[in-house]
Amino acid sequence: MYYVVIYCSYADLDLLIIYHLAVVYSAWNIINDDRVALKLETIVDHPSSIEREYHILKQLEGGIGIPRTLWFGRESVYHAMVLELLGLSLHQLFLANNRKFSLPHVMNIGDQLLSHLEYIHSHNYVHGDIKPQNILMGLGNLRHTAFIIDFGITKTYWNTKTGDHVPFRHGRSLSGTPAFASINNHLGVEPGRCDDLESLTYMLIYFLRGSLPWLTSDDEKLSGSTILERKACATIVDICQDIPVEFVTILIYTRSLTFAEDPDYDHLCSILHDLHASLPAPATSMLDFSQLRNPAIHPPDKCCVAKAILPCPPKEMCRLTRV
Structure with a gap:
């Protein structure tokens, strides 16, 4: 400390x-x-x-x-x-819950984050790095609310001066996290709203299944090119194996969005709402991780592979010190 x-x-x-x-x-x-x-x-x-x-x-x-x-x-x-x-990340909670979230939890996460992304996109921004480490739960009265953090690589997709969508471009390097990046992101395409939604879909499937076809069981660090190859080769059926068919529909929709197309957020939310209504037993509408006994045992989230430049505050910054 x-x-x-x-x-x-x-x-x-x-x-x-x-x-x-x-x-x-x-x-x-x-x-x-x-x-x-x-x-x-x-x-x-x-x-x-x-x-x-x-x-x-x-x-x-x-x-x-x-x-x-x-x-x-x-x-x-x-x-x-x-x-x-804010509180713990969904990554930390996922690990504390034996790498699996319940279907009601995943539907709630998806419903909240679709609303959050629609709000971000309505302000002409693309987040660019949707992943479990970048979703934190609130504290106190906000403990049921999921928050999106880390807007470090967020970009505008709309030119407010001309009133036009930014032009389609490619040749960029991969931004964000390979495991949850859209295929177009891997291919160097300028990021758009569709990429945020594709990343969100991968994350929801990951929470339900415990993994994704392009990831290893032991969390081995794979190169972006290896993940892209596996991701491109995986069929929709492979990706959505053993989970409700509604996620097949969501993945097909998000992958089919064109670069400048306006996403239908209400359509995606309605798919989750209909799935929720079809469950045999009433499911809570709140996102509640209070049943986890000790989720804080996991270390701080590392949001990149490279080592941080700043492991601790410098001595010249410590005006108030204690032993």
């Missing part, structure tokens, strides 16, 4: 998430006496991804499932962003 003061307000840091160029800590707000999330990024020559993320989150402010930003600034050799503190 580290004890620091950021902008004379925040102290007592616990590591939460490791990114490529940044880390996220749980911090104590010494003014309001509550806990917050603190994201730190080393200041380098290129533009700050945290500053860009801060401005995106401010534009999305007020949306359900969007983390609240509390402050952004420069401190010592770091950019710092303070956000509301």
Whole structure:
């Protein structure tokens, strides 16, 4: 544990998430006496991804499932962003639940995230990296709400000056996480709304099945090209084996969306709602992981393969220290 003061307000840091160029800590707000999330990024020559993320989150402010930003600034050799503190990621909860979620849980996750993505897309943004590590549950009264985090590679898909969709382009490198990336993302196509929805579909299937055909059982790190080859060769039947046929319908729909096509979010939600209504026993409409006895035993989420530059706050940043 580290004890620091950021902008004379925040102290007592616990590591939460490791990114490529940044880390996220749980911090104590010494003014309001509550806990917050603190994201730190080393200041380098290129533009700050945290500053860009801060401005995106401010534009999305007020949306359900969007983390609240509390402050952004420069401190010592770091950019710092303070956000509301959230709970465990779906990745951590998935591991704590023996790598499987119930069908009602998955339907609830899908319903919430479809609504969140529709909101993000309505503000002309594509998230670009939908995966279990980037979905966190809220705390307290928001414990049943799923939040989308990490807008570091979020892009605009709409040119507000011309009123046109960004043009179709290819030749880009893979962005996001290979396991849940759309096939077009693997192929270097400019990201669109359809890619967020395809990634979401893979994630829901992953939660139901416990894995995906292009992943190994022992979580072996595979190259993006290997995952693409396996993903492209896997049939819809292979991907959706032993799960309700409604997910076949959802996967076919999301994969068939064209680059600039407006997704029908209501259609996708209605598929999940109809499936929910067809269940033999009443299923709760709330997303509740309270039955997990000790889900916090898993280490902080590592959201990239590369080692983080910032393992802990520097000495010159530690204005308030304790042994």
